[in-house]
Amino acid sequence: MIVNSPLKAEQACRRDIVLAGDYYMQIVKAGQTLRILDVEGNQAADTLFYNAHDISERYSAIDTIREQGNVYLSTGTKLLSNEGNLMLEITADTCGRHDTLGGACATESNTVRYALEKKCMHACRDSWLLALAENPQFGLNKRDITHNINFFMNVPVSPEGGLSFADGISGAGKYVQLTAAMDVIVLLSNCPQLNNPCNGYNPTAVEMIVWD
């Protein structure tokens, strides 16, 4: 559901531009609000969340969609952990629908999806693994790279059981906004994918805006 936010970027406590192919790894505290802004449009923001005080508790795509009874994420969606606890809630969304089935690109999955010789192209899971290596204070490693959210991605599921990657429904300036119910580590890869028409073969920046 399309819901605009009254929050003004000028009043934010933190703003970061994340270029395509880079990562963002920061703590957002309980009560804070995070906006992910699709600066130029049709970008994919591959995102994972962990409980900042117990990294074994993390965002669970399957628990989230089963408990809300719907595969798509939008305003009102409660992002649940693997233990069934509320981590964040989507409180505004000018895009209307976000995917949590399609996962993140990886060099290995690119060989299957596109071509064997695409293996050495930059991918989201490589960005995440670099983030974990450069931020050892969090104690995360590859086993913690799980089933993520693709903010701004449109992955329709059909009643017959099909799944497709449709053209993006996001655009320049669209955003999704989440309010944290617990202190969370936000791990985002701004997708560098060059093989998928859904971003026009042109990955672009997102902005991460946090309010107290």
Place this chain on the structure above:
Amino acid sequence: MHSNNHPQSIYQEKIAGASHWSMVIPAGKILSITDIQGGANVSMLFYNPKNLLERYNAPDTLKCQHTFKLTQGHCLYSDMGRIFCSITRDDTNWIDTVGGVANKQKIASKWGARNYQTDRNNWLQNGYDSLLVEVAKYGLGKRDLAANINIFSQVKSDEQGALSFTAEHSKAGDTVELRFEMDTLVVLTTCPHPMNEAAEYPHLPVQLSIRQAEAIADDDQCLNSSAENGRGFENNRRYVCQHGAQL
């Protein structure tokens, strides 16, 4: 009734409801699972026993085959672009990929609290704890429980994305067969699906059987169901080459 009681079977085991099981199944073997009474559920996870960080990846499996359900002709992928196993038979025509497992609180809210003192092994075990116990035998924990598949269960999505569970999707005798394309640690639980609305906790057994697979023919359904799967099999071939093993 046990339609997977194949003459070439080298392993047979009946698994009661509310139970867990695991085994490293070598490449080239077929694991056959039969729903004995109908309405069963088997939640499954897969790991590479040589590198437990390589595990079944639901998103990679779904997106490369452009599917939300899994059935005969599909393959189950690891996060490393390789195929753990091919689905060579699915009498139910739909394996759930998104329902996950129920935890202790969910089972308690549906059917009552787990109580070994009164129920013994007919207790109301939940799939989450059941998988957690089984993966712990390999040094794994809750950080390693990925999104699982649910054999014999169907969760559909309508045009708006609303999810629904199909009661009694699987019939007595329905069988699913997985042909392993690389050595794979298989972990499963027979606890009920978290969206099952049955009035009483369903304690439903399944029959397991393992046999040698025939060599993969050039016209193999799973190999040829998409160009993506052809590349997945090629990734396996290269991996086997790297390890000096034989398929």
